[in-house]
Amino acid sequence: MDFQKKMKDAVNWFDRLSLQQKLIALYVIIIIIPISIFISIYSSNVYDRAITEISIKSENALEIEKIHIKNNIESMRRTAQMVVSDMEFIDFVKSRSEANVDQLIDFRMNELSNVTRLQANNPAIENIRLYTTNPYVTEMWPILFKEERIMEKPWREEVINRNGMEVWWFDQQTEDVLERLPSQNTAKISLLRELDYPKDEHLGIIEINMFLKNFFPKMFGTVQDPDSVYVVIDKDNNMIRNFQHTFFEDEGIDTKDLQRQFNKSKPEETGSFQYDNNETPYLVISAYIDDLDAYLLNVISLEGLYAETAKTRNVIFSGIIFLVIILSFVTYVLILLLLKKMYKLKDSMERVGHGDFSVDVEVDGQDEISELAFHFKSLLGKMNGLIAEAVNKQAAAKETELKALKTQIDSHFLYNTLENIKMMAEIEGEYAISDAVTSLGEMMRYNLKWKNDFVILEEELNYIKNYVDIMNLRLDGQLTLTIDVPNELRDQEVLKMSLQPIIENAIKHGIIPNHQEDRGILQVSARYSDDYVTIDIQDNGVGMTPEQCEALNKSLQTGVEHQNQGSKGGNGIGIQNVNERIQLYYGTEYGVYVTSVEGEFTMVTLKMPCKIMKGGSQSV
Incomplete structure (x- = not known):
């Protein structure tokens, strides 16, 4: 009932307007509504295209990062294999007799030096360590240590249970093996393997580790994008990130919420999704690293893009509003000039309405209003003649019915919509749907x-x-x-x-x-x-x-x-x-x-x- 009352009040208000005001109002409405729709669609398309470009750029950056990561993985694997393949080094570690001073010196100068050179030849590798259970082996820093030093490590049991298979382990901050105080920026990734010699006899654990800043160059790079950040979600759903990059703190992002959003749409390989945090839109691009059984994520803030799109939309809309105001004023003046004759005719009619039938209608010209004035003047003459004969005649007027314009769907809008659906299907991997939409679009273009x-x-x-x-x-x-x-x-x-x-x-x-x-x-x-x-x-x-x-x-x-x-x-x-x-x-x-x-x-x-x-x- 309230809606009907408001509609009735609006109609009554419109009816009370003059013809000139109605024309101006209709002029503004006819221009503003289509332009508003156009600006909205255009802004949405620009925003979507920008998102697509950002996604492609980010996916390419992730692929490059994956190449760096795979190179580091292969470097660590190769180093671990070379240690295992050094039989003289392994023979010393598995020896069941206590070595004399000459043997220790010879081992340190030769076999241990060979392993140390492996680390020197791979500067990205931070440590090469062997933790042994052999009580006859003497610890030699920085390579050879007793396994009792790592008894409390959370990864020890998992490494032993893997029976020689490699285990990758992330440590955001680790204690030194010599039980010194933790140092800053000690976030590492470790390649861990059990050493059993002879077969099925536990001899020790090999650890090859690397600083995360070397392993993930994008995540820990010196030049950081304030609008994006790289993080890693490991197999245990833990988030590894660069805490010196304050993206999450500056944006007020709950990392747990980000992990929940990621788990909802976790892809098998490369994928993306959007979500809102504190009314700020974010785009997340992810790539799967199968060797680590982990996902590399690039979290991108779309606030700047959204603000820029809104600013552009507002500037365009403001400019159009200003233009409409100017044009409305010009139109108002032009309509005033065009309706000048009509107002003179209106004044004459009002005088006739008050009983003055001696009015002389002074409207010249050959347009429709002049023709109307001529006929009105003729009517006055007839009315004056009929008054003498006491005959009154009534005049009837008919209202012109407005025909509804048939709504037409712009063909280009259909093509653009089908193209967006095709792109969405390709992103989701639905290539059959993408091909069908392409065929349908070409058929529609051919028919229309x-x-x-x-x-x-x-x-x-x-x-x-x-x-x-x-x-x-x-x-x-x-x-x-x-x-x-x-x-x-x-x-x-x-x-x-x-x-x-x-x-x-x-x-x-x-x-x-x-x-x-x-x-x-x-x-x-x-x-x-x-x-x-x-x-x-x-x-x-x-x-x-x-x-x-x-x-x-x-x-x-x-x-x-x-x-x-x-x-x-x-x-x-x-x-x-x-x-x-x-x-x-x-x-x-x-x-x-x-x-x-x-x-x-x-x-x-x-x-x-x-x-x-x-x-x-x-x-x-």
């Missing part, structure tokens, strides 16, 4: 842009390809389309939509009734003979009896509609109409002819004059 009745054969063939692709969605890919058309005939002039009705007819009435038994095959071929071209469309469907085929060809020759269900396509054009169109444009010596064998095939032959459209036709 009808500026010429003639197209080249190449364009008609592309159209039926798209049609068959879409039908294959419905028929689970049961259709196969083969095209055998020489290149010199692909520029042949054909009537637009002359092949599709026949293809549709073949699928609906020939192949679909039989598609459970055999795969549907459609063959399109063309050949040149003398001064005309024939196009054959053949299917392997149910076919027709000789009587049915003869009756169909007779109906094509006589123009009498054939009643057999095979004569009409699903869209109402049918073989009969295709034949009539060909004969209408080219003459009765051309047209359509059908041959068929029941249970084997049906072939429809189109005959038309040879007219090569040089360079093709773009007017479809």
Whole structure:
């Protein structure tokens, strides 16, 4: 009831406005509403394109980072393998007798030095350590240590249970193996392997570690983007990040909430998702690192992009509002000048309304208002004559009914919408949907842009390809389309939509009734003979009896509609109409002819004059 009352009040207010005010109001509304819609759609498209560009750029950066990470992984693996393969070093570690001073000096100068050189040759590697259970081995810093030093490490049991398989472990801040105080920036990643020698006899644990700032160069780089940050989610759902980068603190992001959002949409490989935190939009791009069983994430703040888009939208809208105000003022003045005669006529009518029938209507010109004034003046003369005769006449006026404008959907909007759906499907990996949307878009573009009745054969063939692709969605890919058309005939002039009705007819009435038994095959071929071209469309469907085929060809020759269900396509054009169109444009010596064998095939032959459209036709 409140809404109806408000609407009634608005209508009453509008009715009280003068004609000049109504025209200005309508002028403003007609301009503002479409422009507002356009600006909104345009801004949304610009924002979406910017998001797409950011996603592509971030994905490329993640791939480069993955290459650096894989190189570091291979470097650490190679170092661990070289330590394990150094049999003299291993023999010393597994020795069950206490070494004398000469043996210790020789080991330190040779085997231990070899391992130390491995670290020197790989400056990114921070430590190479072997923790041994052999009580006869003396600790030698910085390589050889007793395993009792790592008994409380959370990763020890997991490494032993993996039976020689590597374990990757992240430490955001680790204590020194010599139990000194923790140092700053000691975040490391460690490659851990059990050393068993002989087989199944635990000898110790090898640790190769590297600072995270060397392992993840993007995450710990010296130059940091204030609007984005790199983090890692490991296999235990722990977040590893650079705490010196204050992105999360500056943005007020709850890292636990980010992890929950990521777990909801966790991809198998590379993926992305958006979420809002404190009314600020964020884009998260993720890449899976299979060696670490972890995900590398790039969290990007879209606040700047959103603000820039909103600022651009507001500037454009403000400019348009200012322009509308100026134009409204100019329009107001112009309407005032145009309606000057009408106001003079209105004043004269008001005087007549008050009983002054001696009014002289002084309106000159030849426009509609002047004509109206002339007729009004004539009316006054007649009224004065009729007053003497005491005859009053009534005048009736009819209101012009406003016809509603038929809403039209802008074709470019449809194409852009289909393109967005296609992109979304590709991002989600739904390539069948993406291909179907592409085919549908090309069919719509072909149908809606009808500026010429003639197209080249190449364009008609592309159209039926798209049609068959879409039908294959419905028929689970049961259709196969083969095209055998020489290149010199692909520029042949054909009537637009002359092949599709026949293809549709073949699928609906020939192949679909039989598609459970055999795969549907459609063959399109063309050949040149003398001064005309024939196009054959053949299917392997149910076919027709000789009587049915003869009756169909007779109906094509006589123009009498054939009643057999095979004569009409699903869209109402049918073989009969295709034949009539060909004969209408080219003459009765051309047209359509059908041959068929029941249970084997049906072939429809189109005959038309040879007219090569040089360079093709773009007017479809």
